[in-house]
């Protein structure tokens with residue numbers, strides 16, 4: 001248990017309490033085919049220890065093929081607390097998180113990570129619960145020219161790493177605010193950006209007060225390490241959102257998130273994993289960690305007393321493979337870096353076995369859906385007269 005009374009991870013509890021003789025069967029049924037542990041460099045392990053964050057590494061194997069070489073790459077997922085209190089000067093808060101995450105990216109580089117993804121709106125507290133505009137909208141930056149993008153461009157160039165940087169974006173024209181992931185190529189150039197498609201209207205996730213549904217569709221980014229897409233947080237509850245990234249060719253879909261235990265924890269291990277299975281691709285679910293408190297109380301519109309915190313962000317970031325196997329999650333309470341090696345050949349291998357894409361009746365769904373969105377739509381139900 002952590003000081004805040006939160007337990008570390010589900011896997012740890014299973015390891016501790018399920019009898020040795022049954023543990024591997026329990027894990028097979030719960031988590032899929034056993035995956036390998038990655039041997040990470042001593043320097044990385046030591047640095048993570050010194051900097052007080054968890055470092056875990058796993059590998060998904062694919063079968064050797066005769067006509068294709070393996071396509072092994074490494075992804076890194078970072079989950080982190082905010083560093084300074086939410087009432088500290090904004091620039092200090094941003095700089096402190098940059099410094100912290102910079103350390104973690106450096107360790108990722110020691111572990112030969114090729115593509116790294118940070119958590120949703122990683123430079124700021126998840127302040128949207130407050131419904132206050134000031135000072136939180138001041139955290140919004142240009143996706144192309146903001147300090148955070150410049151910071152990530154330096155890291156990307158230095159470490160030859162693709163960086164997915166989810167920020168609060170301020171678009172100069174019209175001062176529009178968006179929830180955006182900036183994709184920075186390993187060359188250091190901004191490859192593009194993708195905006196959050198689905199904006200939650202649930203519990204304290206009052207995000208519709210701040211920004212609108214994204215207008216960038218389901219963009220896939222061709223990087224030298226593979227084709228990637230970003231399905232931001234609440235989009236993970238929408239199977240068609242994952243599906244459209246996959247239709248556009250995504251081999252890995254990242255899901256940078258911010259979500260709390262009371263709301264979504266039972267859904268967390270299922271949704272990204274199911275998307276990996278259904279779409280024959282890898283998915284990477286990243287959640288922030290910690291409890292963030294705010295100076296002014298806010299109500300949650302549920303008849304309960306006003307309060308100052310959002311609840312506990314439970315971390316538990318993980319990667320799922322198209323065969324349904326998954327890594328253990330990172331801690332529910334600590335900052336962490338998850339390093340995962342994957343052979344992208346696994347996507348086609350699993351597709352050839354299960355053929356969900358091949359057997360999907362997309363033309364039929366498209367035709368029926370296009371009727372269902374019309375005002376005069378009548379559901380196709382047969383009744384006894």
Ligand SMILES: NC(=O)NCCC(=O)O
Nearest residue numbers: 200205233234258259264
């Ligand atoms: N950040 C965000 O969209 N959270 C919504 C809640 C959830 O999807 O669990």
